[in-house]
Amino acid sequence: MPELPEVETVRTGLEPLLSGREISAISCHRTGLRYPFPDFSTLTGQRITTVSRRSKYLLFELDGTQTLVWHLGMTGQFHLLSAEDEKAKHEHVRIDLLGGESLRYRDARRFGYAGLLDSLTLLSHPWFASLGPEPLSPSFTTEHLLAICHGRKAPIKTVIMDASVVVGVGNIYAAESLFRAGIHPARAAGNISKKRLARLTFTIKQVLTEAIAAGGSTISDFVKADGKPGYFTHSFQVYGRENSACFHCGKAIKRITQSGRSSFYCPGCQR
DNA sequence: AAATGAACCTGTTTGC
């Protein structure tokens, strides 16, 4: 999926297209994706007020009492088409808008999911209740990361990818922020100085900010709401660069597996 | 309690 910058890019693309629009019909071509779909029928006649985001969840806020919550999983995409357009391969849901446009959800791997939640109690829902701070908010601080890491033997990469620690840091941006901080992904979290954790806190914010500004990264199937690719891929220092020379020190980038996922790092720059 | 691995599913890339 999209990591946080990609979801944010989708959100900024959809927001001006959808805010204020009334839903005329909604239908799905299967009963659910990762989880069964909620009963969408109550959406008909409601207006989308805003499109916001928490963690990697898109929040379509409605003028009634509910919010349509959507997670893109690994390969979820939204496209705004016209009502007459044919159903594309892997299209699972269509949300028709008054005026003839039609928002389509496609998801090849079907890891995405949707829910229709009461807006007032949304943040108490299990999807949100135990989430950590937004990485770009003031509440994500060095002190927070320091407290989390204290005494922990888990590798630092696993810790920063844990959504209860900080949300939105996926496999790509974990690798890139650890490179910029000069920290080896397998280093035990409890064995990193405060100064270096402060650096990591900064580089997480820096990498995500730059990636959002670039419109996210494009890997195989991520496209923005307008169908154009993001450009952050060109900025990768380590991700996907196994055996290539580090741009900084020239050593070959290495790849290891941590908790079943690939980690890329520079053995010269990261300790 | 904390850490690791498997599962969900399809498409693309890599290696023999």
Place this chain on the structure above:
DNA sequence: TGCAAACAGGTTCATT
């Protein structure tokens, strides 16, 4: 060229 294995951005659940 063809086929099989490995791998892919996330999250949750089960097992050490």
